[in-house]
Amino acid sequence: MSTLQETVSDPAAPTTDTPVGKSATLGRAASLIMLVALLIVPFFVRNFIIFQLTMLLIYGIAVLALNILTGGSGQFSLGQSAFYAVGAYAAAILIEHGGVNYALTLPIAGVICFIFGFLFGFPALRLSGIYLALATFALAVAMPQLLKLGVFEHWTGGVQGLVVTKPDAPFGLPMSQDMWLYYFTLVVSLLIYLASVNLLRSRSGRAMMAIRDNEIAAAAMGVDVSMYKTLAFGVSAGITGVAGALGAIAVQFVAPDSYTFQLAIALFLGMVVGGVGWLPGSLAGAAFIVFVPNIAEGISKGLSGAFFGILLFVVIYLVPHGARQGAIIAESLFNKLRRS
Amino acid sequence: MNSRQKLRIAAISTAIIAFAAASGSAIAQKKYDTGATDTEIKIGNIMPYSGPASAYGIIGKTEAAYFQMVNDQGGINGRKVNFISYDDAYSPPKAVEHARKLVESDEALLIFNPLGTPSNTAIQKYLNAKKVPQLFVATGAAKWNDPKHFPWTMGWQPNYQDEARIYAKYLLKEKPDAKVAVLYQNDDFGKDYVKGFKEGLGDKAKSMIVIEESYEVSEPTIDSHIVKIKASGADTLLDFTTPKFAAQTIKKAGELNWKPLHIVTNVSISVGAVMKPAGFEYGQGVLSAAYLKDGADSQWDNDPGMKKWIAFVDKYAPGANKSDSGLVYGYGAAQTLHKVLEMCGDNLTRENVMKQAASLKDFQTDVALPGVKINTSATDFAPIQQVQMMRFKGEKWELFGDVISSDAKD
Numbered sequence: 166m167s168t169l170q171e172t173v174s175d176p177a178a179p180t181t182d183t184p185v186g187k188s189a190t191l192g193r194a195a196s197l198i199m200l201v202a203l204l205i206v207p208f209f210v211r212n213f214i215i216f217q218l219t220m221l222l223i224y225g226i227a228v229l230a231l232n233i234l235t236g237g238s239g240q241f242s243l244g245q246s247a248f249y250a251v252g253a254y255a256a257a258i259l260i261e262h263g264g265v266n267y268a269l270t271l272p273i274a275g276v277i278c279f280i281f282g283f284l285f286g287f288p289a290l291r292l293s294g295i296y297l298a299l300a301t302f303a304l305a306v307a308m309p310q311l312l313k314l315g316v317f318e319h320w321t322g323g324v325q326g327l328v329v330t331k332p333d334a335p336f337g338l339p340m341s342q343d344m345w346l347y348y349f350t351l352v353v354s355l356l357i358y359l360a361s362v363n364l365l366r367s368r369s370g371r372a373m374m375a376i377r378d379n380e381i382a383a384a385a386m387g388v389d390v391s392m393y394k395t396l397a398f399g400v401s402a403g404i405t406g407v408a409g410a411l412g413a414i415a416v417q418f419v420a421p422d423s424y425t426f427q428l429a430i431a432l433f434l435g436m437v438v439g440g441v442g443w444l445p446g447s448l449a450g451a452a453f454i455v456f457v458p459n460i461a462e463g464i465s466k467g468l469s470g471a472f473f474g475i476l477l478f479v480v481i482y483l484v485p486h487g488a489r490q491g492a493i494i495a496e497s498l499f500n501k502l503r504r505s
Numbered sequence: 506m507n508s509r510q511k512l513r514i515a516a517i518s519t520a521i522i523a524f525a526a527a528s529g530s531a532i533a534q535k536k537y538d539t540g541a542t543d544t545e546i547k548i549g550n551i552m553p554y555s556g557p558a559s560a561y562g563i564i565g566k567t568e569a570a571y572f573q574m575v576n577d578q579g580g581i582n583g584r585k586v587n588f589i590s591y592d593d594a595y596s597p598p599k600a601v602e603h604a605r606k607l608v609e610s611d612e613a614l615l616i617f618n619p620l621g622t623p624s625n626t627a628i629q630k631y632l633n634a635k636k637v638p639q640l641f642v643a644t645g646a647a648k649w650n651d652p653k654h655f656p657w658t659m660g661w662q663p664n665y666q667d668e669a670r671i672y673a674k675y676l677l678k679e680k681p682d683a684k685v686a687v688l689y690q691n692d693d694f695g696k697d698y699v700k701g702f703k704e705g706l707g708d709k710a711k712s713m714i715v716i717e718e719s720y721e722v723s724e725p726t727i728d729s730h731i732v733k734i735k736a737s738g739a740d741t742l743l744d745f746t747t748p749k750f751a752a753q754t755i756k757k758a759g760e761l762n763w764k765p766l767h768i769v770t771n772v773s774i775s776v777g778a779v780m781k782p783a784g785f786e787y788g789q790g791v792l793s794a795a796y797l798k799d800g801a802d803s804q805w806d807n808d809p810g811m812k813k814w815i816a817f818v819d820k821y822a823p824g825a826n827k828s829d830s831g832l833v834y835g836y837g838a839a840q841t842l843h844k845v846l847e848m849c850g851d852n853l854t855r856e857n858v859m860k861q862a863a864s865l866k867d868f869q870t871d872v873a874l875p876g877v878k879i880n881t882s883a884t885d886f887a888p889i890q891q892v893q894m895m896r897f898k899g900e901k902w903e904l905f906g907d908v909i910s911s912d913a914k915d
Contacts, residue, residue: 213609217602310721313691324693326597326623328630416598418627423597427556458599462554462592466566469592470555 191496196445203351212343216415217455219347222354223411224451228435229361229444230404236442237365238397239377241294244285244301245432247308248278248402250424252409254312257327257419258320267332267414271353274410275403282402286395305429309421326420329413350411357404361444364400373397438480440489449488453480534851540614541853546846547587548572549607551619551628556594557722560748561620563825564643565590567835568618570821571843581846584853589613593624600624601631608637615640615858618661618838622646622693625658633657638858640845641838641888645772646697650887652863657855659862659886661838663771663796665694666701668892671794671909672743672768673705675894676713680766684715686739688730688754690746691719698745698770715739720750731757741766748773752783759787768792771892776801776901777828785900794892794909795902796877797837801828802901810871837870841879841888844868876908 207215231245255277256270265273285304292300311317313324321327334345364370372393375383384390413419431454439450461473484490540547552565572586580586589611591603600619607613615638619625622644632639633655641661642649645668649660676683687702689695699717703710716737720727727750734742735758742765744754751773758767771794773779780788798805800818805811814836818825825832846853848861865888868879879888891910895902 211609213605216605220598220602306723310691324623324691324696326626328626412598416601416627417630418597418601420597420623420626422595422621422623423627425557425596427594427596458592458594466554466590466592467562 191499195492199448200355207344207347212341215341215343215347219343219350219415220412221448221451221455222347222350223408223415224432224435224454225448226354226357226408226411227405227432228439228450228454229358229447230401230408231432231436232439232442232444232447233361233365233404234397234401235436236444237370237377238373238394240289240394240397241298242301242398242401243298243426243429243433244304244308245401245405246424246426246429247301247304248282248405249409249412249428249432250308250312250419250421251281252278252406253413253419253424254321254327254409255406256410256413257329260329260414261327262320268349270414271407271410275407278406278409279399279403281406283395283399285402286398289398290391290394302426302429305426309425312421312424322420324421326418326423329417329419331414331417346415350415353407353411357407358444361404365444369393369396434477438477438487440487440492443487443489443492445492446488449491536852536854536857538614538854538856539612541584544584545587546581546584546853547589547611547613548842549604549611549613549616550588550590551593551600551603551607551616551624552590553595553620553624554592556596558595558621561643561831562592563829563831564618564620564835564838567822567832568839571817571836571839574817574821575843581843582850586846593619593621595621595624597623597627601627604628604631608632608635614638614853615855617641617842618643618835620644625649629655629658636855638855638862640858640862641841643834643838646693647701650885652884652886657859659859659881659888661841661888662834663889663892664887665697665770666704667890668771668794669698669701669743669745670705671892671894672792673702675768675792676741676766677706677709680741681709683713683741683766684739685713685741685743686734686737686765687714687717687743688727688734688746689717689719690750691721694747694772695719695745698743702743702745720746722747727753728757731761731763735761735763739765742768744769744773746770746773748775748778752779755779755783755787755791759784764790766790766792771795774895774902775799775828775830777826778830780897780900781828788897789899791897792894793897793902794894795904796874796889796892797830797833797872798874799828799830799902800833804901810869810873813871833872837872840870840872841865841868874904874908 206218227245227249231242234240234242252274255274259265259270259273260267289297289300312321331342332346333342334340338345372383372388375386375388376390376393380390435450435454438453439446457476458473461476462469464472550565550568552562553559554562554565569588569590572588575581576585589607593600593603604616607616616632618641619628620643625642625644629639636657639658641659643661645662645665647664647666649658687699689699706713716734716739718730718734720730731754744751744767746754751769755767758765769791774793774795776799798808798811800814817836818827818832822832845858845862849857863881863883863886865879865881874893877889877891881888891908893904893908894906895904
């Protein structure tokens, strides 16, 4: 295992497991408050903010997917944008050319991406650490060009992309399209989140984490290393695909330029900022990649990239383990307050 | 509240309404949509200040500077322009987010000159559904001139397909037996040119084109493509590339001592950014077409329009590189919007903005070539449709022939 991999996954080890006692109830209370906030916020804000929150949830799902791969099984990927693109295009093509209901496109996109990721996982088995990161990087770089290929142009719309129709709220619910899509996305996110938490707590999840911590020891204990590594890739790609499909519906447009390598980097960044291996942190990571570029731009137009870098630097310097560290600090503060 | 009070209130309000109605017809009627008031007009804009197309960011900065100048001179009909510009990094999802922010949160009257075909495609449906003008988009795709389906979207520059048709027409007339090589960028930009060019050649396209070669915008150099094209035996090169690659092509062809009839796109005619780096000796005789003046070209030094432009650059964009065509483009586009908003007078509704934008008659910006006029109508949403062919000679472009209208169907 490369050193890079160890430095990232090691600190994850002691805290990934379920916290016990008081902190568990505190964590549960915090998640409940968060959930209630997510449920009621749309009633108080403009449609534009609702749209931003929808994007936040969607990127949250994509970051979560990467978290399962990296935090769960210890594999790197800089190619998540490719899976995201495949999911988005699958949904767009099914809706626009196939006339499929948008809700049905999500599982289909998920399955397609699962297969894609699973197959990609096989060659990736031979690589580890930074080499795997580079291989997935190649995938991310190649994807926009593949989408432009003339052969697929009839389906993908080539360089012009595809415009997707936004769904109305069903059953005549008195809701704007944005609000409906937000709640729809929220339900999907919750389902995926619960499934992911359960996956990591299950036998398969423990096997993945065993591989992450020490591949040789895991193999010696009888864990089918290659099987679980590719499985992690498949699950991660599948979830990313669902996020991509939701993204296509929310943005109403897919084009090769939407899924460049920068998206892969952004998702990776989201994972690091949120805390590697800590699933609730995915939302915080997504918030970072959605809002911080806007903040940086607000500071200076010409130097937005530099200010983004500075903000990122500050975050990494102050809380190197991301939002999880923030949560731990908040928890200890809370406990201290209660004791005094 | 008793009934007498109610009655009184009703009477007063009736009087007020009657007065308002009367005075409304007597004094010039002021009508506003979201984004316009007695003192301010809010204009939204989306630009790639960062990311792969950040070189175009200068256009947004120039436009901001232009409206700063307008405000310093007293604004438009007494109203200050509030120009709000966001960075989408050339990413369509980000463009959608910003368009929504501009419309729903900043409450801009219109979205002006957003850049890039993918970004504009992404926001077109939304803006048309919201009935917010998507005015003078900064892309040369042919699809923006579609008032029937998208009555709230309008282009500005000549479209790529029409420009390519002009080159085809020129070839058919001057060199009907040419062996043509087509080099294009593998994206919407390059493919639009190829489509227009082939349509322009018509039946002769198959026999005239000997090789079609494409490259990706991410390639660091396209030298190997040039070698391949030369080997095909072509004697004419249609160079549908963006500035960096046009410079490489001209240079490499020169180094290979290959002298085809070389046509570059209007996008890549900057003397400072293309011809100079390529080497003037290699650029001799290269053909193209233009609709704007070149800021670095000395032949316009005494031109009254360009004098205004130079004064503007010196005061509002000090230190900017005058050979950057984005400075000319942004000025021209902003001036067109300035004109439209002036024409709107005190009726600053979104509907009237589109109506006035579609009523431009022979409008000439300071930076357009002599004879290139902007004309629009309810069925014609393509403001600039005229270009003039030109040939590179010495260290500048020499215009030749007449100003050609690219929509002429003959």
